[in-house]
Amino acid sequence: MKIILDGMGGDNAPASVVEGAILASKEIEHQILIIGKEELINKELKKYKYDENKILVADATEVISNDDAPVRAVRSKKDSSIVKGINMVKSGEGDVFISAGSTGALLAGGLFILGRIQGIDRPALACIYPIVGGNPSLLVDAGANADCKPNNLLEFGIMGNIYMEKVIGRTNPKVGLVNIGSEAAKGSTLTKAAYNLLEQSDMNFIGNVEAREVPKGACDVIVTDGFTGNVLLKLTEGMAWNILQVLKRKFTEGTKAKIGAALLLDKIKGLKKEFDYSEYGGAPILGVKGPIVKMHGSSSANAVKNTILKAIPYAEGKIVDIIQNSVLEIEEITLSEYDKF
Amino acid sequence: MKIILDGMGGDNAPASVVEGAILASKEIEHQILIIGKEELINKELKKYKYDENKILVADATEVISNDDAPVRAVRSKKDSSIVKGINMVKSGEGDVFISAGSTGALLAGGLFILGRIQGIDRPALACIYPIVGGNPSLLVDAGANADCKPNNLLEFGIMGNIYMEKVIGRTNPKVGLVNIGSEAAKGSTLTKAAYNLLEQSDMNFIGNVEAREVPKGACDVIVTDGFTGNVLLKLTEGMAWNILQVLKRKFTEGTKAKIGAALLLDKIKGLKKEFDYSEYGGAPILGVKGPIVKMHGSSSANAVKNTILKAIPYAEGKIVDIIQNSVLEIEEITLSEYDKF
Numbered sequence: 001m002k003i004i005l006d007g008m009g010g011d012n013a014p015a016s017v018v019e020g021a022i023l024a025s026k027e028i029e030h031q032i033l034i035i036g037k038e039e040l041i042n043k044e045l046k047k048y049k050y051d052e053n054k055i056l057v058a059d060a061t062e063v064i065s066n067d068d069a070p071v072r073a074v075r076s077k078k079d080s081s082i083v084k085g086i087n088m089v090k091s092g093e094g095d096v097f098i099s100a101g102s103t104g105a106l107l108a109g110g111l112f113i114l115g116r117i118q119g120i121d122r123p124a125l126a127c128i129y130p131i132v133g134g135n136p137s138l139l140v141d142a143g144a145n146a147d148c149k150p151n152n153l154l155e156f157g158i159m160g161n162i163y164m165e166k167v168i169g170r171t172n173p174k175v176g177l178v179n180i181g182s183e184a185a186k187g188s189t190l191t192k193a194a195y196n197l198l199e200q201s202d203m204n205f206i207g208n209v210e211a212r213e214v215p216k217g218a219c220d221v222i223v224t225d226g227f228t229g230n231v232l233l234k235l236t237e238g239m240a241w242n243i244l245q246v247l248k249r250k251f252t253e254g255t256k257a258k259i260g261a262a263l264l265l266d267k268i269k270g271l272k273k274e275f276d277y278s279e280y281g282g283a284p285i286l287g288v289k290g291p292i293v294k295m296h297g298s299s300s301a302n303a304v305k306n307t308i309l310k311a312i313p314y315a316e317g318k319i320v321d322i323i324q325n326s327v328l329e330i331e332e333i334t335l336s337e338y339d340k341f
Numbered sequence: 342m343k344i345i346l347d348g349m350g351g352d353n354a355p356a357s358v359v360e361g362a363i364l365a366s367k368e369i370e371h372q373i374l375i376i377g378k379e380e381l382i383n384k385e386l387k388k389y390k391y392d393e394n395k396i397l398v399a400d401a402t403e404v405i406s407n408d409d410a411p412v413r414a415v416r417s418k419k420d421s422s423i424v425k426g427i428n429m430v431k432s433g434e435g436d437v438f439i440s441a442g443s444t445g446a447l448l449a450g451g452l453f454i455l456g457r458i459q460g461i462d463r464p465a466l467a468c469i470y471p472i473v474g475g476n477p478s479l480l481v482d483a484g485a486n487a488d489c490k491p492n493n494l495l496e497f498g499i500m501g502n503i504y505m506e507k508v509i510g511r512t513n514p515k516v517g518l519v520n521i522g523s524e525a526a527k528g529s530t531l532t533k534a535a536y537n538l539l540e541q542s543d544m545n546f547i548g549n550v551e552a553r554e555v556p557k558g559a560c561d562v563i564v565t566d567g568f569t570g571n572v573l574l575k576l577t578e579g580m581a582w583n584i585l586q587v588l589k590r591k592f593t594e595g596t597k598a599k600i601g602a603a604l605l606l607d608k609i610k611g612l613k614k615e616f617d618y619s620e621y622g623g624a625p626i627l628g629v630k631g632p633i634v635k636m637h638g639s640s641s642a643n644a645v646k647n648t649i650l651k652a653i654p655y656a657e658g659k660i661v662d663i664i665q666n667s668v669l670e671i672e673e674i675t676l677s678e679y680d681k682f
Contacts, residue, residue: 133583133587143521146521146528146530146532147529147531178572180484180487180567180568180572180575187487187568188568189488191568210575211573211574211575211576211579212575212579212582213579215579215580215583216579216583226521227521227528227529227532228572230521230552231519231521231569231572231573232552232576233552234552235552235553235555235556235576235577235580237553238552238553238554238555238557239556239576239580239584240580240584241553242473242474242556242557243580243581243612245474246473246474246615247612249474250605250608250611250612251605251608256604257604257608260602260603260604260608262601263600263604264592264601264602264605267591267592267594267598267601270591271584271588
């Protein structure tokens, strides 16, 4: 297997990307090809000892930044690491493309270069959602589609269910729909219709899940539109940050508190670690005809390493083919809705 | 002024409602009329010493529960505390109606009995949003309208701005739109259009606010549709609960941690208090022609007391009239949008 790694994406590129590749290469037998400005990448590589048969470099002279308009950038910057990297997956030269670059560009690249899986209306970003004191959930869609239709939410559920089962290894995952009430009749026009579709699927659909229950790990696959999903993810991040900041402040007020905090230091660090995205690997863009994994923009070398390690079962598991086969179910459910009229 | 208090709403009614009324009556000169099953309320009242000129009781034989379909309940249960209480505000017999009962029934009652303020398309629930280590924000809409149009969000902003300034007393409040990106062009069809409307208002509109920034107190008035608002509020509650539970568990693992936790006990309690809704008073239903305040269903006597105290400046401030006058601005902005075509 050959893993294509974007050397130019993210805040700490290429330094942490290269370091992450080196770390990962020590644990796997697969090849890692780093794509980007060759000179810069080689300069970073020189800092390390590594197996030259396992870490390769390919040149890409252009860079797509977060400020670029995604669609235009993908169409015009043909020699960028993102466009070239995704093309390598298309041609079969690589098996998976990993990048900490612009989500919009990765999505646009996936759509234009690889294309949608037939029958999937909207690809989605599936993101690991940290559960403090428990196994993480998977959030689909985490922000790729701000406006959704009911069948999109069904697709997100089916794709997320497959990823959770085949890649993360959770048997018979509980699939929940984010809603503002627990009863089937509650919610927006979108969630009410999506509920009906999800209920007809073969998945272990547990119904509506209120946002209050999400951080407690109420479901394994959290289905929601990209707007709500992004709000969920970012609010969780903001709340965790905020509470930890306030604890830090409170726990350093006065000598008594300082002694108490010193005794609890390892516990507090443990809590912080549970919110640390770098442990969990990246977020796959599900629904395009090839594996693309998006990493957090501020990914550390350790996060890059973990993303590489977790991308292997994703690419090996032929998830794209499995999703392709599940499309029949989606079509049957959405067609059955038409029968009602 | 006469405050009408629903004796039957909430999980702990009528006990905590009556106790809260007694507590409040010691701090104010206004009359409090408790409406509900007279016998039950009088039984509770007998437990206390109180000024009989300040606490009155009115009988209502029916109760609207959370399980009742709101619209049907308001239409059929004419002798319920909610319907009779709101009617008292309409007739001028009372100045404000406070209830811990069904949000849907309060909203339906407000709409059918008092009616919408002319020019306001959708009334909204404005809820205090706790900011740990800072002044609370106001979230509009917290869940009354699951499906919204852009002009609804403009209305929520304008009504929330007035409430924040006139009732909570924050000068020139910062009004922010919950969105999944900070730039004007980001977001859903709804938020992009709402941004344009809010930008044209006279308010101190600070633009888009990402969910990550909300718990840090990035804006005083948090404008969003009722679906997202409800998700924000409940996720905040769930995250706070979850982190406090995990802290509790971690801090009691081992002797060293137990000693540390004992030294930090007052700090941890202080943190818990900052999330305590009972300190903040209730949530007004803005946009109907009279003051209705919704309390949390599990309101304690202290929460009831605080809601009563904070409802006074709301009723006295003639907020309904001020909102009525601000409608002109809403109309001018939404009309100017038509000019663009």
